[in-house]
Each structure stands twice: as structure tokens, then as C-alpha cells.
Amino acid sequence: MHTLLRLAFSLVLIVLLNGCAKKTMVALVPDPDGKTGRITVANQAGSTAIESPYNVAIISDKNKQSPPVHMGKEAIESIFSDALSIQPKRPIHFILYFEKDIVLTSDSIKLMTDILTAIKEQGATDISVVGHADTVGSKELNFTLSKNRADSIRDWLVEKGINLSYINTTSHGKENPLIKTEDNVNEPRNRRVEVVIR
Amino acid sequence: MKIFCIFIVSAIFFGSYSICSANQAHVGIVKSAVGEVMVLRNNLAIKAETNAKLLEGDLIQTGPNGKVGLIFEDDAVISMGPNTKIVIEKFMFQPAEKKMSFIARIIQGTASFLSGQLVKLAPDLVRIETPYATVGMRGTHVLIKVD
Known part of the structure; x- marks a missing residue:
């Protein structure tokens, strides 16, 4: 009986110790551009802000908070080395503008080679091509127009050797303007195709 | 027996329903995967291949030698x-309709979050939910480890 009690006691102790060992670590680090944002860590005990790079909050109880501590860059990066080693680059965005119909502006024509370079450098396999129109004309007409714009960019990319299956085209007609205008307004900045390279 | 039949029929119905719901808009993609990486969706485990689409509600899981990089529609x-x-608890990115939200929950392991x-x-x-706290993001790069 005595041994059983002792066994039960050790079991409880093991469970308790394991429970205590479980913790959540939250570290704020600079992003790839070198900027550091701000985060809050909140639970039943309140909310703590972390604003300096390589500051870390360690929480082991949802009813407790403790002030953030500074931890070295190397120490943090070694804990997260696997996750960081496979971190994808952020997507790259381009906007191409149109004179009219599917005729690109001369500045946008120059951008086309940058798009191809970005696709190759990013190793992109997911490319969104989204067509837009300004508000001149009917909803139907502008939907077709924005679709023709997106299709023309897609066709050009495919002609340059980009795999068709990597490209998704969508058309927003006049519904998603970059610059909000009244109906029937000629706005060059809304006649566009947005390209997102992932 | 009758009840059993109803059970079978409803299982088939709900089963096909959940497959149909795979048509919902994707929220992101698997950009790169190494080793064992699975996506749990509607109680089914699917091997996560590069370029696979992710949906709201997906649980992404890596094995002892696995690691994976994900890109979301808002560039996160x-x-x-x-x-x-x-788990991708919630993801909405339709600024024109004012539908916006991103809630991810880390159950265990190590992860890097770059906001979009x-x-x-x-x-x-x-926000990112962890077992003992919720992390609010004001940009940009957060590392989280859950034992």
C-alpha cells in the first residue's frame, strides 16, 4: 500500500513537472527588409506589447504574464533554423496600365521584362493576373474589357515560356478600381492589370 | 438496420458534401515542402505537395523531418x-466588401510568421492563437515556439 501511494505520488509529480515545462515562446524579429514591427501577447492576465527586435515573451500559463526578455539573435535563429530555412520570399506585385482596350502604355511595356525576371528569380509557380477597367461604359462591356486585358498579359507570358498552369486570370470589370470615381469617368490608373508573382 | 442505412446514406451525403466544399476559394498555397508534410481537411490527410492550394480550416502538419513554407493571398x-x-482558423481577404480576417492557431512546434x-x-x-496567449500583429515578423 505504501509503495502504491509512493508510486501515485511520483506519477502526479511527473505530470506536474511536464505541465510546467510546457511553454509558448513568442519572439519579435526584424522582417527581411530590416524593419521591426510591434506585437501584443495577450491572455487572461492582460496584454504585453513587444516593440524591440529579439525581445521574447515566454508564457507557461494562460493566467500569467511576464515582461519580455532580450535574447540574442543567434540563439533565436538557432531555435527557428528549420522554419527560417524554408521561409518563402514575399510575393512581388506589378501594375500594368493601358492606353485603351488592350494597348499597354509605353512605361508598362518596359515593365514586362521585369515581370519575367521576377518570375524566374522567385521560382514562381503561382501567378495571378487580374484585369480591371475604368468606369466608362456598361458593367458587361467593362467585364469583357478587363478579361481581354488579363488574357492578353497571360498569352504574352505563355509566349515567353511561362507554364500556362502557373497562371490564374481573373477579371474584376469596373468593380475594383484603384482610384474610386463616379460612374463613366475616364481614369487611366483604373485601366490596368495587376500581376502577383508567388 | 434502418438506422444503420440512414447512417450510411448520411455519411455518403456528408462525405460528398465535404469534397464539394473543396471548390471554396483557396486562401494560400504550399510554396515549398521538405520531408513529411500533411494537410488535414475534412478528416482526411492529404500529402502537401509544392503548389497545393490551402483552404480555410486546413490543419497543416509536419513530421519529425518535415518543414514547409506557405504563401497566403494577402502576401503573408x-x-x-x-x-x-x-490550423488556418479563418482567412478572408476581400477589402472591397470589407471582409477581412486572418486567424491562425499554432498547436505545437516552431513557426515563422511574416505579415501581409x-x-x-x-x-x-x-492574430495568432497559441495555447497560453493570443498574439496580435502590428507587423511584421514573429517567431513562435510551442512545446
């Missing part, structure tokens, strides 16, 4: 080390 990036589990456009547009609607 999540990468996961080995033995890690993350949602943090700029609707910072109060972006």
Missing part, C-alpha cells in the same frame, strides 16, 4: 519547422 508568409501543427496586407488594412482582425 508562414513557414514551419519539424513536428509542427498549425491584412495587417496593414485590418490589424485588429489578424
Whole structure:
């Protein structure tokens, strides 16, 4: 009986110790551009802000908070080395503008080679091509127009050797303007195709 | 027997329903995967291949030698080390309709979160839930480890 009690006691102790060992670590680090944002860590005990790079909050109880501590860059990066080693680059965005119909502006024509370079450098396999129109004309007409714009960019990319299956085209007609205008307004900045390279 | 039949029929019905719901808009993609990486969707485990589409509600899980990089529609990036589990609880990115939200939950493991456009547009609607605390994002790069 005595041994059983002792066994039960050790079991409880093991469970308790394991429970205590479980913790959540939250570290704020600079992003790839070198900027550091701000985060809050909140639970039943309140909310703590972390604003300096390589500051870390360690929480082991949802009813407790403790002030953030500074931890070295190397120490943090070694804990997260696997996750960081496979971190994808952020997507790259381009906007191409149109004179009219599917005729690109001369500045946008120059951008086309940058798009191809970005696709190759990013190793992109997911490319969104989204067509837009300004508000001149009917909803139907502008939907077709924005679709023709997106299709023309897609066709050009495919002609340059980009795999068709990597490209998704969508058309927003006049519904998603970059610059909000009244109906029937000629706005060059809304006649566009947005390209997102992932 | 009758009840059993109803059970079978409803299982088939709900089963096909959940397959149909795979048509919902994707929220992100698997950009790169190494080792064992699975996506749990509608109680089914699917091997996560590069370029696979992710849906709201997916649980992404890496094995002891697995790691994976994910890109979301708002340009947010999540990468996961080995033995890690993350659920995409909520993802909405339709600024024109004012529908915006990104809630991810890390159950265990190590992960890197790089915020995207949602943090700029609707910072109060972006958060990462962990077992003992909720992390609010005001940009930009957060590393989280859950034992």
C-alpha cells in the first residue's frame, strides 16, 4: 500500500513537472527588409506589447504574464533554423496600365521584362493576373474589357515560356478600381492589370 | 438496420458534401515542402505537395523531418519547422466588401510568421492563437515556439 501511494505520488509529480515545462515562446524579429514591427501577447492576465527586435515573451500559463526578455539573435535563429530555412520570399506585385482596350502604355511595356525576371528569380509557380477597367461604359462591356486585358498579359507570358498552369486570370470589370470615381469617368490608373508573382 | 442505412446514406451525403466544399476559394498555397508534410481537411490527410492550394480550416502538419513554407493571398508568409501543427482558423481577404480576417492557431512546434496586407488594412482582425496567449500583429515578423 505504501509503495502504491509512493508510486501515485511520483506519477502526479511527473505530470506536474511536464505541465510546467510546457511553454509558448513568442519572439519579435526584424522582417527581411530590416524593419521591426510591434506585437501584443495577450491572455487572461492582460496584454504585453513587444516593440524591440529579439525581445521574447515566454508564457507557461494562460493566467500569467511576464515582461519580455532580450535574447540574442543567434540563439533565436538557432531555435527557428528549420522554419527560417524554408521561409518563402514575399510575393512581388506589378501594375500594368493601358492606353485603351488592350494597348499597354509605353512605361508598362518596359515593365514586362521585369515581370519575367521576377518570375524566374522567385521560382514562381503561382501567378495571378487580374484585369480591371475604368468606369466608362456598361458593367458587361467593362467585364469583357478587363478579361481581354488579363488574357492578353497571360498569352504574352505563355509566349515567353511561362507554364500556362502557373497562371490564374481573373477579371474584376469596373468593380475594383484603384482610384474610386463616379460612374463613366475616364481614369487611366483604373485601366490596368495587376500581376502577383508567388 | 434502418438506422444503420440512414447512417450510411448520411455519411455518403456528408462525405460528398465535404469534397464539394473543396471548390471554396483557396486562401494560400504550399510554396515549398521538405520531408513529411500533411494537410488535414475534412478528416482526411492529404500529402502537401509544392503548389497545393490551402483552404480555410486546413490543419497543416509536419513530421519529425518535415518543414514547409506557405504563401497566403494577402502576401503573408508562414513557414514551419519539424513536428509542427498549425490550423488556418479563418482567412478572408476581400477589402472591397470589407471582409477581412486572418486567424491562425499554432498547436505545437516552431513557426515563422511574416505579415501581409491584412495587417496593414485590418490589424485588429489578424492574430495568432497559441495555447497560453493570443498574439496580435502590428507587423511584421514573429517567431513562435510551442512545446
